[in-house]
Amino acid sequence: MRKSLAVRIANFVIGWSAAIVFFFPIFWMALTAFKTEPAAIATPPKLLFSPTMINMRAVLDSADYLHFFQNSLIISCAATLLAIILGTPAAYAMAFFPGGRTKDVLVWMLSTKMMPAVGVLVPIYLIFRDAGLLDTHVGLIAIYTLMNLPIVVWLIYTFFKDIPKDLIEAARMDGARPLSQFFFLLLPLTAPGFASTGLLSVIFIWNEAFWSINLTVTNATPLTAFIASFSSPQGLFWAKLSAASLLAIAPIMLLGWLTQKQLVRGLTFGAVK
């Protein structure tokens, strides 16, 4: 059935409005990064201005960007990999051998995400202090793995659920063991799902600020701590803060842009569609 013109126009307008609303803050941040500090807070806001690289230079001069970038990269990739390695067997068991309480377990896992992080800051901080994990890559990788595990399990579970059980049965009849079933049947079929799960996990970790700021000092500080250092209680700082933010999100935006096909394909593949 063909949609009426009015519906198509409405969809177009709503779609573009939503896109503009989501994109505008990033666009404005990118513009502000190239303004002078007074121009950044000018009233009315300036759309036309002479761009300057002064903020980028100031930001790069005052902090070691590569150190923060390297930490973000190591921590987000390692934690994502670990979460997928730990989450996949759980999702497999729950998808193909569900018990009476499988749904409850899944909901319970997700409910752990609903607790405000600050509520467990002091106990986690004390555990990290006593275990010597403060300001270490291992510490942050552990916390991010645990933080993302519920989402990873849920996503992979929904991708596995979409695979007809008959296929697994057939493979089993042909003598395939669980590992062979996984590597030669399930993995190729759900590869886009794994890719989007990994990408989403990397994005979540890359943007996480609370734990990274509270559990690190200098050695393991990722890019979120880099951004936080440019906010100032006194004096103008918006242009420099925007420049720092642009530098921090640029790698992840580039990754999202390069992999947008896989992301969309993965997200529309499972139950998140």
Added chain:
Amino acid sequence: MRHIRTLVTASAMLLASVSAYAQTTVTIGTVNNSDMVVMKELSKKFEESHPNIKLNWVVLEENVLRQRLTTDIATKSGQFDVMTIGLYEAPMWGKLGWLAPFENPPDSYRIDDVLKSVRDGLAVDGKQYALPFYAESQMTFYRKDLFDAAGLTMPEEPKWTDIERFAEKLNNPNKGIYGICLRGKPGWGENVGQITPAANGFGARWFDMDWKPQLTSPEWKAALTTYTGLLKKYGPPGAASNGFNENLALFASGNCAMWIDATVAASFLADQNQSTVIGKVGYAMSPYGTSKTGYHYLWAWALGVPVSSKSKAAAQEFIYWATSPEYIKLVASTRGWAAVPPGTRTSTYASKEYLDAAPFAKMTLKSIESTDLRNPTKDKVPYYGIGFVGIPEFQSLGTTAGQEFTAVLTGEKTVDQALGNVQKFTERTMKEAGYIK
């Protein structure tokens, strides 16, 4: 014999080189304001003269830093060796035994040169728990050109009634000029930090000597009515969300006829990269109502060493350097006199070069010297602090009060309702904390 001598010399050289490489790392937690940024840049000089000390910098936004440092010091984690703290934390943490005292400052440090009001604010029972890096008070900034054009004269010590009269005359929203800019943004370090000294200036206080809250007193009502009334009638639109930075931007762009805020704003208003009103700014004391006790606050950013630090001696060595008269001279010689950290040393204000470069210096000094952190109000109180109350519960009380005061500005609540709510919340908090029954 010669071989033995060579062997001894070689061993000594080896030992010396090993000890040269045995560097102590000092981790410094600080805020991102211009004075701290300069300190970070100039600290390379310290590292050059102290090759056995390596400095690590952690720069964070003020509220994040406060939370981060509090977690670290309360759990004795020892992640930081130097902490940037204020007059609010230093006496509290010193009393709790969380900070290492500065027991024997070197003679060259000249501790008596540090301004007494600031030094005393960072000490408990005669022990110095932090050393000031810069200090500030409050003052009135006004546009001399607008005052001249309107035939007005700002007294050196204006009253709130003077400010209201001037604001009424100079308010001209059609030309983008508002009579007065004040902080409306909620927060214990934002509007509450400004309204509390204003209330002191009307003879109000947060607590009586028995820790009973006094927020519904006629003095508090007069102060809050004056402050919010001025902003509502002659303030810029959206004043309820304006803090220091927003008002700085407004005044620097020529949109405010008067602004009452931190003395440190003077150096921003004299900065060509930030201000369009250079040479047009006059300075006066902060206004008062009926009392001249505690009507302008005192704040200092200071450096302290937690007892949990593993490098206490090196940390204190750095602090002595960063707050010394030599450091001030170093800033002056590399960045100019206008950039030196204000409000800490008498010798800074005795320098002709500084007085020439900073026309606001005398007013800043007068404001700072006329404060007494431990006697902040007309009637006696059991607490220290002028723009705050020096108890751990104040962060929560101030946050609630800030929201209530802003609600008056937005018209959601009356002055009586807001003060009544703050009174109730304060009573409940103080009962729960065991101050009152």
